[in-house]
Amino acid sequence: MGGTMDGTRQRRRGNTRQRIQDVALELFAEQGYEKTSLREIAERLEVTKAALYYHFKTKEEILVSIFDDLTQPILDLIEWGKGQPHTLETKQEIVRRYSDILADAAPLFRFMQENQATVRELRVGETFKERMQGLRDIMIDPAADLVDQVRYISAIFTLHAGMFFLQDLPGDAEQKRKAVQEVAADLVTQAHRGTTKS
Amino acid sequence: MGGTMDGTRQRRRGNTRQRIQDVALELFAEQGYEKTSLREIAERLEVTKAALYYHFKTKEEILVSIFDDLTQPILDLIEWGKGQPHTLETKQEIVRRYSDILADAAPLFRFMQENQATVRELRVGETFKERMQGLRDIMIDPAADLVDQVRYISAIFTLHAGMFFLQDLPGDAEQKRKAVQEVAADLVTQAHRGTTKS
Amino acid sequence: MGGTMDGTRQRRRGNTRQRIQDVALELFAEQGYEKTSLREIAERLEVTKAALYYHFKTKEEILVSIFDDLTQPILDLIEWGKGQPHTLETKQEIVRRYSDILADAAPLFRFMQENQATVRELRVGETFKERMQGLRDIMIDPAADLVDQVRYISAIFTLHAGMFFLQDLPGDAEQKRKAVQEVAADLVTQAHRGTTKS
Amino acid sequence: MGGTMDGTRQRRRGNTRQRIQDVALELFAEQGYEKTSLREIAERLEVTKAALYYHFKTKEEILVSIFDDLTQPILDLIEWGKGQPHTLETKQEIVRRYSDILADAAPLFRFMQENQATVRELRVGETFKERMQGLRDIMIDPAADLVDQVRYISAIFTLHAGMFFLQDLPGDAEQKRKAVQEVAADLVTQAHRGTTKS
DNA sequence: TATGAATGAGGCTTCATTCAT
DNA sequence: TATGAATGAAGCCTCATTCAT
Numbered sequence: 001m002g003g004t005m006d007g008t009r010q011r012r013r014g015n016t017r018q019r020i021q022d023v024a025l026e027l028f029a030e031q032g033y034e035k036t037s038l039r040e041i042a043e044r045l046e047v048t049k050a051a052l053y054y055h056f057k058t059k060e061e062i063l064v065s066i067f068d069d070l071t072q073p074i075l076d077l078i079e080w081g082k083g084q085p086h087t088l089e090t091k092q093e094i095v096r097r098y099s100d101i102l103a104d105a106a107p108l109f110r111f112m113q114e115n116q117a118t119v120r121e122l123r124v125g126e127t128f129k130e131r132m133q134g135l136r137d138i139m140i141d142p143a144a145d146l147v148d149q150v151r152y153i154s155a156i157f158t159l160h161a162g163m164f165f166l167q168d169l170p171g172d173a174e175q176k177r178k179a180v181q182e183v184a185a186d187l188v189t190q191a192h193r194g195t196t197k198s
Numbered sequence: 199m200g201g202t203m204d205g206t207r208q209r210r211r212g213n214t215r216q217r218i219q220d221v222a223l224e225l226f227a228e229q230g231y232e233k234t235s236l237r238e239i240a241e242r243l244e245v246t247k248a249a250l251y252y253h254f255k256t257k258e259e260i261l262v263s264i265f266d267d268l269t270q271p272i273l274d275l276i277e278w279g280k281g282q283p284h285t286l287e288t289k290q291e292i293v294r295r296y297s298d299i300l301a302d303a304a305p306l307f308r309f310m311q312e313n314q315a316t317v318r319e320l321r322v323g324e325t326f327k328e329r330m331q332g333l334r335d336i337m338i339d340p341a342a343d344l345v346d347q348v349r350y351i352s353a354i355f356t357l358h359a360g361m362f363f364l365q366d367l368p369g370d371a372e373q374k375r376k377a378v379q380e381v382a383a384d385l386v387t388q389a390h391r392g393t394t395k396s
Numbered sequence: 397m398g399g400t401m402d403g404t405r406q407r408r409r410g411n412t413r414q415r416i417q418d419v420a421l422e423l424f425a426e427q428g429y430e431k432t433s434l435r436e437i438a439e440r441l442e443v444t445k446a447a448l449y450y451h452f453k454t455k456e457e458i459l460v461s462i463f464d465d466l467t468q469p470i471l472d473l474i475e476w477g478k479g480q481p482h483t484l485e486t487k488q489e490i491v492r493r494y495s496d497i498l499a500d501a502a503p504l505f506r507f508m509q510e511n512q513a514t515v516r517e518l519r520v521g522e523t524f525k526e527r528m529q530g531l532r533d534i535m536i537d538p539a540a541d542l543v544d545q546v547r548y549i550s551a552i553f554t555l556h557a558g559m560f561f562l563q564d565l566p567g568d569a570e571q572k573r574k575a576v577q578e579v580a581a582d583l584v585t586q587a588h589r590g591t592t593k594s
Numbered sequence: 595m596g597g598t599m600d601g602t603r604q605r606r607r608g609n610t611r612q613r614i615q616d617v618a619l620e621l622f623a624e625q626g627y628e629k630t631s632l633r634e635i636a637e638r639l640e641v642t643k644a645a646l647y648y649h650f651k652t653k654e655e656i657l658v659s660i661f662d663d664l665t666q667p668i669l670d671l672i673e674w675g676k677g678q679p680h681t682l683e684t685k686q687e688i689v690r691r692y693s694d695i696l697a698d699a700a701p702l703f704r705f706m707q708e709n710q711a712t713v714r715e716l717r718v719g720e721t722f723k724e725r726m727q728g729l730r731d732i733m734i735d736p737a738a739d740l741v742d743q744v745r746y747i748s749a750i751f752t753l754h755a756g757m758f759f760l761q762d763l764p765g766d767a768e769q770k771r772k773a774v775q776e777v778a779a780d781l782v783t784q785a786h787r788g789t790t791k792s
Numbered sequence: 793t794a795t796g797a798a799t800g801a802g803g804c805t806t807c808a809t810t811c812a813t
Numbered sequence: 814t815a816t817g818a819a820t821g822a823a824g825c826c827t828c829a830t831t832c833a834t
Contacts, residue, residue: 016814032315034232037807048816049808055814059808116312117230133366146369146377150360153367154381157359158352165351168331171344179344183352183385190384214797235824249798251826412793428711430628433828444795445829451793455829512708513626529762542765542773546756549763550777553755554748561747564727567740575740579748579781586780610818631803644806645819653804 017055019045021069024062029107033063033118060122067124070105074131077101081138088192091139095184098135099159103177106163113160132156139188144195151191155184215253217243219267222260227305231261231316258320265322268303272329275299279336286390289337293382296333297357301375304361311358330354337386342393349389353382413451415441417465420458425503429459429514456518463520466501470527473497477534484588487535491580494531495555499573502559509556528552535584540591547587551580611649613639615663618656623701627657627712654716661718664699668725671695675732682786685733689778692729693753697771700757707754726750733782738789745785749778 023044027036038059042049056062077097084090102109112119112128119125140152162180169176221242225234236257240247254260275295282288300307310317310326317323338350360378367374419440423432434455438445452458473493480486498505508515508524515521536548558576565572617638621630632653636643650656671691678684696703706713706722713719734746756774763770 014814029315031319032232034230035316035319038809039807050810050817051815053809054816111315114314114318117227117309117316118233118313120312121229121233146367146373147380149367150356150364150374150377150381153359153363154352154356154385157355157363158348161351161355162348165355166348169344169347169351175344176348179348182345183348186388187352187381187385212796236826237824246799247825248800248827252797252799255826257825410793425711427715428628430626431712431715434830435828446796446831447794449830507711510710510714513623513705514629514709514711516708517625517629542763542769543776545763546752546760546770546773546777549755549759550748550752550781553751553759554744557747557751558744561751562744565740565743565747571740572744575744578741579744582784583748583777583781608817632805633803641818642820643804644821647805648818648820651805 016045016047016051020052020055020062021066025066025107025111028063028066028115029111033111033115033122063122064124066108067127070108071128071131073101073104074098074135078131078134078138081135084138086141088189091188091192092185094135094139095155095159095181095188098156099177099181099184102159102163109160110164113164141192141195144191148191148194151187151194155187155191158184158187214243214245214249218250218253218260219264223264223305223309226261226264226313227309231309231313231320261320262322264306265325268306269326269329271299271302272296272333276329276332276336279333282336284339286387289386289390290383292333292337293353293357293379293386296354297375297379297382300357300361307358308362311362339390339393342389346389346392349385349392353385353389356382356385412441412443412447416448416451416458417462421462421503421507424459424462424511425507429507429511429518459518460520462504463523466504467524467527469497469500470494470531474527474530474534477531480534482537484585487584487588488581490531490535491551491555491577491584494552495573495577495580498555498559505556506560509560537588537591540587544587544590547583547590551583551587554580554583610639610641610645614646614649614656615660619660619701619705622657622660622709623705627705627709627716657716658718660702661721664702665722665725667695667698668692668729672725672728672732675729678732680735682783685782685786686779688729688733689749689753689775689782692750693771693775693778696753696757703754704758707758735786735789738785742785742788745781745788749781749785752778752781 020041024036024041027041027044030036038049038052041062042052045051052062056065077094081090081094084093112124116125119128135156136152139156140149144152158180162177162184166176166180218239222234222239225239225242228234236247236250239260240250243249250260254263275292278295279288279292282291310322314323317326333354334351337354338347342350356378360375360382364374364378416437420432420437423437423440426432434445434448437458438448441447448458452461473490477486477490480489508520512521515524531552532548535552536545540548554576558573558580562572562576614635618630618635621635621638624630632643632646635656636646639645646656650659671688675684675688678687706718710719713722729750730747733750734743738746752774756771756778760770760774
């Protein structure tokens, strides 16, 4: 209404799509997918609900688009992993890289972890599962015994858990992340040794 | 599960409350809390929605009642743990007992894990958090360094993860549970040694 | 459960009906008829809803019974009025007596006044209307001109209004009631003079 | 009322909000607030319930919006009154103006009078009370004795009562309104004289 | 003289989605 | 590139009432 230049909200030319994704992810992560309504997203962006539908066909598609954008690095990691030898080095590099991926897209992963029940019924659920299996496949020796397989999975899980359950613990965030990585790397090492030794 | 012989449903007097809890937990675990409607619960029980409200004041209260009933053993474990010396034995006994508790009330814990976002806004969320902290407190040496603290938490998390993420792996269920317990026990052992050695 | 003598709530032998009426009127007057649920009444009495149905056939019948009990004096007044000459004395006596009746059953009249819309659709609505017309008939000269008729009605209304709208004014309650009665008597006097003079 | 020629309903774009208010007030006045359901309002307008929620956030807000629109004149009157000298002329002008206001928004005032119990728990209840007090304040001499204060209030009340309780009396509506105004004016005159004389 | 258990109807409200403009 | 207006489905919850015991 009126002029163009106003301090309130700048640069909103053509990046509405991006802004929707940002706000949606923020709210999804904060309150869950079901509890977040399109009305809420629209209000926070100061647009109408109908505007969301100009950019995305459904509510689910908003989530899908976020997911696809942010989990591409996992695909890349898996692709990379497939070309590597099954050495301990490789596995620890995977742990390191995955840890970085998690940190970079923390809100999304937090969302995926805290909304599993919901996500299971959505398309992203299936996709995510596939990706996690891909990750497992480049890490786990098929020959490993059950206990070691559990160790590999526990390593991945520790990384996930580390992101959120450690918030309660006192201490510096970066330090905690290091500690988590160390425990995960340790688990991988033990699993690898157990397998290659036998 | 035990009971006396009855075909589909007969003598259903006085146990409606229990039946509501059973069906509700089943559906909550399967589809999530938000996605499960009272209509659905009522239909499956062949009663009206209003009947649910005779037994429980709100939807949330159904969950609370289930939660309170099924997590009592955690309180007992914590109580027990407080009276024990901080030895490795004790900690491993805690792991064993907690593993049993999880197995006994698997659907509830699965629910809690898969609906964290929802549960966080509910009363059970707070209560659960407190209980988990209680568990941590009887397990973790306050003197342990960060990495070992992560190991303790990772042990607990491994138990949780083991319940669900291992379903994909091939193999006998009981065997898998054993493997999970072993990894958790191992983590605890390492954590304990790391701390007492120094 | 257990003994008989307990201090909490005494004498509840056979007077439950009366107690229901008391509590119901209190709640009806306080919150309105629609907003007062049988659950609420039952809870306050520490009995079940079903118990109410032992004593009264419907919710409306509770109100009817209260109404019938408490408005009998109006019928008596009308009966008395019919046998009196149409003097100013008579009219002022009516004002005085009606004022007493209002004061004695204040909660009921408050209720009737504040729930006209609801009451209109109930049986008591019609009955009350008839009673008020009876009152008007023994007070108003059919020969009075319009303005004087309004005065009579205004007198009655002033008595009603006095009960509630004067709570805001400062001052002693009894004094206020006197003042209200005086204004009403005044209006009647003016109306009577206007009519008999012409 | 006035508009351009249209049979039953045509061109109903942009005036839905107004139509909701109209129908709602009509039903509220006729059956009471509680007894009027949004379903009923929607049906009468041949829209869905959800449409109502596009225009108003809650049922109560429908009432609030009607109330705010229709009682603005009272605020204006009070504002005007504050700037006037406390003469008898002023007071009688207030009576006249207030009588007009009541006539113009008769259904709303009828509603407020017949739903006091309900309205008391609503936001409009408080607002209305404030407005009536404002009116009283510009009319009543603080120095007046109790009986005269009652007379002022009785005058206002007579105007209110006149709107509805006189429907039963035979006679021309306009004539009755005049009569009511006269009685009210009279009461004010007596109150004013009582106070200024002493 | 009451209670326990249940029902059917209906209340208000929210949601994702659509479509003409 | 959006908005205004609306819908249909469904959600949770409350109510007066009933009936076997």
